[in-house]
Amino acid sequence: MGRTISEDRLFAAVTIGGLVLLGVLCLTGYVFWSGRFAVSILAGGILALFNFYWMRNTLKRVLNLHPRQAGSFAQFRYLLRLAFVALILYVLIVHAGIDVIGLIIGLSIFVVVIIGLSIYMLLDKGE
Template sequence: MTGPTRINESNIFSWLVRGSLLLSGAFGAAGALLVSPRFGVSLFAGGMLAIANFFWIRNGLEAALRLQPRNASRFAVLRYILRLAIMAALLYLAIVVLKADIFGLLIGLSVLVINIIAFSIYLSTRKGG
């Protein structure tokens, strides 16, 4: 029999953030050592952008849910467009101005997705499939 899991639906957000920070740091260090320092820094920066985007999405959804239904959809759409525009500007700045490694950024931006998949598999196996 399996005991109670430390990761559950009530604390998954904090575990995802911690896991993503750890994975971004580990991937960034490994990338800097095995490929190049520029690749490692780009990978770490991509992970940080993904985590910041994740926080922003969560805060936006919480704020939209506190609004009246007639105002919530307009607010959510405007926040969505603003978030995408700022993320696009940050990625443009990282790639064009700072000369970040594109593949490092892409892998770093995928760190959160990797963590979500890993946590989903973990939670499904802990509950008996």
């Protein structure tokens, strides 16, 4: 079919795809709804991007640890990341007045990109 995405470039493809989708959705939200809706999508997308990078870095570090240390390190980092994201979401929704639907759309960007890339790679390899 088309150009395949190597496993070495998969992280870059997900990141670039997420940023492109974020830009398209923000522009669409601004044109068809409001600036507040577009900012909400942008806030959710940035939070999703930050969360994605943090999770990747944690997993890379866990793979370099001894098995005894890896479990507790990963659990602590997971809870820390979850608490941080929950705090940011609380501040955005309660104090910043962010539109919840736009925020959910922004947070879902990487899910859509990963599913899209999975389908693309499945169809491209013919498996």
